[in-house]
Amino acid sequence: xxxxxxxxxxxxxxxxxxxxxxxxxxxxxxxxxxxxxxxxxxxxxxxxxxxxxxxxxxxxxxxxxxxxxxxxxxxxxxxxxxxxxxxxxxxxxxxxxxxxxxxxxxxxxxxxxxxxxxxxxxxxxxxxxxxxxxxxxxxxxxxxxxxxxxxxxxxxxxxxxxxxxxxxxxxxxxxxxxxxxxxxxxxxxxxxxxxxxxxxxxxxxxxxxxxxxxxxxxxxxxxxxxxxxxxxxxxxxxxxxxxxxxxxxxxxxxxxxxxxxxxxxxxxxxxxxxxxxxxxxxxxxxxxxxxxxxxxxxxxxxxxxxxxxxxxxxxxxxxxxxxxxxxxxxxxxxxxxxxxxxxxxxxxxxxxxxxxxxxxxxxxxxxxxxxxxxx
Amino acid sequence: xxxxxxxxxxxxxxxxxxxxxxxxxxxxxxxxxxxxxxxxxxxxxxxxxxxxxxxxxxxxxxxxxxxxxxxxxxxxxxxxxxxxxxxxxxxxxxxxxxxxxxxxxxxxxxxxxxxxxxxxxxxxxxxxxxxxxxxxxxxxxxxxxxxxxxxxxxxxxxxxxxxxxxxxxxxxxxxxxxxxxxxxxxxxxxxxxxxxxxxxxxxxxxxxxxxxxxxxxxxxxxxxxxxxxxxxxxxxxxxxxxxxxxxxxxxxxxxxxxxxxxxxxxxxxxxxxxxxxxxxxxxxxxxxxxxxxxxxxxxxxxxxxxxxxxxxxxxxxxxxxxxxxxxxxxxxxxxxxxxxxxxx
Numbered sequence: 001x002x003x004x005x006x007x008x009x010x011x012x013x014x015x016x017x018x019x020x021x022x023x024x025x026x027x028x029x030x031x032x033x034x035x036x037x038x039x040x041x042x043x044x045x046x047x048x049x050x051x052x053x054x055x056x057x058x059x060x061x062x063x064x065x066x067x068x069x070x071x072x073x074x075x076x077x078x079x080x081x082x083x084x085x086x087x088x089x090x091x092x093x094x095x096x097x098x099x100x101x102x103x104x105x106x107x108x109x110x111x112x113x114x115x116x117x118x119x120x121x122x123x124x125x126x127x128x129x130x131x132x133x134x135x136x137x138x139x140x141x142x143x144x145x146x147x148x149x150x151x152x153x154x155x156x157x158x159x160x161x162x163x164x165x166x167x168x169x170x171x172x173x174x175x176x177x178x179x180x181x182x183x184x185x186x187x188x189x190x191x192x193x194x195x196x197x198x199x200x201x202x203x204x205x206x207x208x209x210x211x212x213x214x215x216x217x218x219x220x221x222x223x224x225x226x227x228x229x230x231x232x233x234x235x236x237x238x239x240x241x242x243x244x245x246x247x248x249x250x251x252x253x254x255x256x257x258x259x260x261x262x263x264x265x266x267x268x269x270x271x272x273x274x275x276x277x278x279x280x281x282x283x284x285x286x287x288x289x290x291x292x293x294x295x296x297x298x299x300x301x302x303x304x305x306x307x308x309x310x311x312x313x314x315x316x317x318x319x320x321x322x323x324x325x326x327x328x329x330x331x332x333x334x335x336x337x338x339x340x341x342x343x344x345x346x347x348x349x350x351x352x353x354x355x356x357x358x359x360x361x362x363x364x365x366x367x368x369x370x371x372x373x374x375x
Numbered sequence: 376x377x378x379x380x381x382x383x384x385x386x387x388x389x390x391x392x393x394x395x396x397x398x399x400x401x402x403x404x405x406x407x408x409x410x411x412x413x414x415x416x417x418x419x420x421x422x423x424x425x426x427x428x429x430x431x432x433x434x435x436x437x438x439x440x441x442x443x444x445x446x447x448x449x450x451x452x453x454x455x456x457x458x459x460x461x462x463x464x465x466x467x468x469x470x471x472x473x474x475x476x477x478x479x480x481x482x483x484x485x486x487x488x489x490x491x492x493x494x495x496x497x498x499x500x501x502x503x504x505x506x507x508x509x510x511x512x513x514x515x516x517x518x519x520x521x522x523x524x525x526x527x528x529x530x531x532x533x534x535x536x537x538x539x540x541x542x543x544x545x546x547x548x549x550x551x552x553x554x555x556x557x558x559x560x561x562x563x564x565x566x567x568x569x570x571x572x573x574x575x576x577x578x579x580x581x582x583x584x585x586x587x588x589x590x591x592x593x594x595x596x597x598x599x600x601x602x603x604x605x606x607x608x609x610x611x612x613x614x615x616x617x618x619x620x621x622x623x624x625x626x627x628x629x630x631x632x633x634x635x636x637x638x639x640x641x642x643x644x645x646x647x648x649x650x651x652x653x654x655x656x657x658x659x660x661x662x663x664x665x666x667x668x669x670x671x672x673x674x675x676x677x678x679x680x681x682x683x684x685x686x687x688x689x690x691x692x693x694x695x696x697x698x699x700x701x702x703x704x705x706x707x708x709x710x711x712x713x714x715x716x717x718x719x
Contacts, residue, residue, distance in 0.1 A: 031414050044663040048415055050377055050512070071377070071510050136545035138584040141513075144663035145624060151545070151584045190512070197546045204533075205505045207540035212502040215495035219435065224442050226467050234489040238566070241490055245537055246567035250494065258460055260446040280449040282460070310449070348445075 028056060032176075036167025039175035040160045043183045044144035052180055053187025061096040065089045065188045069195035079199045083126060086196035090123040093188050100181050107159050108178035114155050115182055119189060126196060137193045140186045149186060157182060213296025214250035221298055222254060223288055223329050229257050249292075256286030256305050263309070264351040265320075265336065267343040270313050279311035279345065281324070281334070288326055301329050309336050309345060316341065377512040378422040379550070379660065382504060385429065386520025386556065386643065387479045395425030401644050405653050408675065411666045420661070424507045426516075428496045428525060432482045435492070436471040443468025483521060487562050493528070500529045501540070508547070515551035515589075515660055519643040520602060523554040524562035527578045530588045534577045535570050544577075545585045551659045552580070552589040554608070555646045556596065561606040573608060579615035580625045587615065591624055591659040595652050597631040600640045624662065627655055635683045650675040 028051035035042035046052050053062050069089045074082055097116045101109050122135040133139075139151020149155055160179045164172035225233060233254050240248040265279040286305025290298050303326035310318050320343060322336030332347035381402075383395045403417045443464045450461045470481060485492045508514050518526040532538050534548065559573045569575040581587030594610075596603050609628075612620065619625045631649045639645040646652050654675065658666050667675075680690050698713050 027414070027416075027419060034414060041664055045414055048661055048663065049419070054377065073509070133545060133585050134583070136543065136584065138545050138548055141584075141590075143590070144661075146622065150590070193546070194512075197543075200542060200546065201505075201509075204540045204542050205502075205509075208498070208502045208505045208532075211540070212498040215498045218491070219431070219438075219495055224438055226439065226442070226464065227470070228463060230489055230491065234491045237494065238490040241494075241564075241567055246531070246564065246571050247535075247538055250498075251491065258463075260450065260460065260464055261442075262446055262449060278449065280446060 027051070032167075036176065037164045037169075037172055039162060039172050039179055040147065040157065041144070042176065043160070043179040044142055046180075047142050047183050047187065050187075052184040053191065057184065059184070061092065062184065062188060065092055065191060068092070069192050071191070071195075073202070074195075074198045076202070079202070082198050083129070083196055086192045087123055087126050089192035089195070090119055090126065090189065093185050093192070094119045094123065097181060097185055104178050105174060108174060111155070111157065111159060111178055112181060115185060118152050118155055119185065122189060122193065126193075132193065135193075137190050137197065140190045140193070142183065142186065155182075210294070210296040211250065214292055217296065217298050218250055221329055222290070222301070223256065223259075223303070223326065225254060226259060229255065229259060232257055252292055253287065253289040256283050256288060256303070259283040259286070259305075261347065263332070263334070263345045263347050265309055265311055265343050265345040267313065267316065267336075267341050269341045270343075271315055274313040277311040277313060279309045281345065281347075282308045282310070283324065284308060286324070286326075288329070290329075300327075302327060303329075305332075307334055307336070307345075309334070309343075315339075377510065379420055380507055380511040380514035381421045381423045381660070382426050382507060382514065382516040383423060384426040384500065384516065384518045384522035384526050386522050386641075387482050388429075390427070390429040392425075392427055392430070394427070394429075395423065398643060398647070399423040399425075401647055402653075405647065406657060409657065409667045409671055411657070411661060415661060422511075424503075426500050426503050426507075426522070426526075428499050429482075431492070431495050431499060432485060433471075435485070436481075439467040440469075440471035483562070486521065486524070490564070493564070496525055497528050497532060500525055501532050504529060504533065505540075514549050515553070516549060517553040517555065517656070518557075519646070520556045520558055520641065521562065523557045524559045526552075526554075527559040527573055527576065528564065528571065530578045531570060531576050534588050536577075537570070543585075544581075544587060548584070548587065549589045550662075551591045551593065551656070552578070553593040553595065553656055553659075555643060555652070556600055556603045556641055557594055557608040558603050560608050574610055574614060580619055581615060582619045582622050582625060587619075591627070591662070593627045593629060593655060593659060595629045595631065595646060597640050597646060599632070599634055599637075602641050624655075624659060627659070629655060632689060633680060633683055648679070650679050 027049055028046060031042060031045045031049060031051065035045055043052075051057060053065075055066075069085055094116055097112050097119065101112050104112065118135070122132060124130075125132050125135055134151030134153075136151070139149065141150050143150050147158060147161060149157070157179070160175040160182075162171045162175050167173070167176075233251065236255070237248065237251050240251070259282070261281045261283065263279055263281050264276060266276050268275065270277075283305040284307065286303060288301055288303030290301035293299055305324045305326070307322050307324045309320045309322060311320075312318060316339050320336040320338035322334045322343070322345065324332050324334035324345070326332045330347070330349040332350060334345035336343040336345055383398055385394050402421075402423065406412055406417045447461070447464060447468060450464065486496060487493070516526060530552075532540060533542055534544055535541060563573050564571045570577070577586075577588055579587045580589050580592035594608055596607070610626070614620070614626070629651060631646065631651050633649055633651075634640055635645055635648070647656075650672065654667050654672050698717055700709055700713055704710070
């Protein structure tokens, strides 16, 4: 089954590549036709159009390297193989350059020898796990205005910078032929080195995803912060950020300050008809805390606030102080006291939950009851 | 084929997730005017990917509105001593109204003075960018207004050596960073230290591939756009270093002057339509000799000027400037030529 899936994947990739080739091949031919008398400019355009070492390049070395180091995510359990595969790819590119030297004149041979040296240096660094520095992906990029590969000072391609009356002139044909090997090799080296960076990329992506998930949960799941609370908590985060050089983790707690809300308050000994009342809750000050899971989800949150409730009950003061406990950001339960009477307060979410449970119990009872009746 | 990924990041305003469609269309249309498009067509060459963060502000404002509406009915008449709180709650509830103050100014203030809001925005953009460069051979970014600050801060997260999510520039840095109506200095979190200071952070072009975040940095400002003026981004002549500044095109400080519509001088597309902006941009995105010739450039500039009232006047101003002689000039031949040209 797995082999079948791999085959299907490879087939799709081949079809996509064939479609791209059909679309892009005339583009590459057009560039060669138009700029053939200025080989270095032509090579820059061919590189921009991905004609050398890209999907549309049909030469065997390109196909071989792209098969060895395919673009796309590498499964986590295969990441260890990545540097070896990339080094193998560089070995293939070196062999390709060496094999083509004999076909060229002295000047081109010198250029190709310098290129082989640079590829060898990159391969050695990769194999020895040394920093690639200037030999890394971006060092192999072409700067057409500077007429150089950005990180390869020793690779002097100015010898390819000739202008001919016609593209068929020997000087231009020789420059184009050697230049294609240089530009194709550079593109393939970039492909191999980018592949070798896969683990670095995946680690950075994972870290960014987790951080984004945490901030999303902070604003979506944690208790809502009114602007003044957001400011206070923001200043606390700023302090943590200063200590961490600007790279502080997402907060795992929040202060609650002058936070208005609504709840249902029950006072047992209040006059009939006003025992259960909708009340305004003012959380004077409070604290809510949670932990983060490794994938950016929130663990259980617990919090507590000092509160003052306001409701309209005959014979009782409207304001009642109390303490409120929070669970998982949504559910809050408070104990209030006033006029010698103790009250219990539920946040709207909790009261909705209680009501739903009660309703479900009633429904369940009704269903069971009717069921029995039908029997 | 692997395309050059071109990120677009918006500024302040009431943007939705499809905000970049017209900008992408404008870019493609402008690019198509030049001969380079025949060899390297826009659709073959570039893949435009929008970066979006306005939803974070929208969600926060909507939550405030909903929470305030829930409690305000019970706050009237307000409990004694809670009048100020009622006012604050009313204000929080009104933050979701689509007015200029709420959709523009409030977003700026939230980003600058609420580090938790800024943290969320940066994290969202960081994730979008990393997902966006997956498999890309080359990538660049065009940021506008507040987006310049968001992008700057996100790039610090992406490339600073001390970042927990760092990438090595020599493996991943971008080609072109274009900052249009750059407000990154006025919004910078400089209190966090040098790495967040826009002149000292990693967000710079560099001739060495092991440094900086890009090969070419364009800073574009419209002379009549008042938004990027306070704490204007104006680096010294050796920023980021002398070797980089010696490379033509590595840092380009571009000033625009033509006005299509006075109320649009801060608009992203107003910036892009100006050839003085999009020609250096395209030349930077495709750094090859002959990309948009001098003749093409002159024709584009002239055509742009002809169509706009302010630009027409600018042409006349330029003509007058060209006629001016030095204060102490007493060469009668030049004086007579000048008088002749003035009246002809």
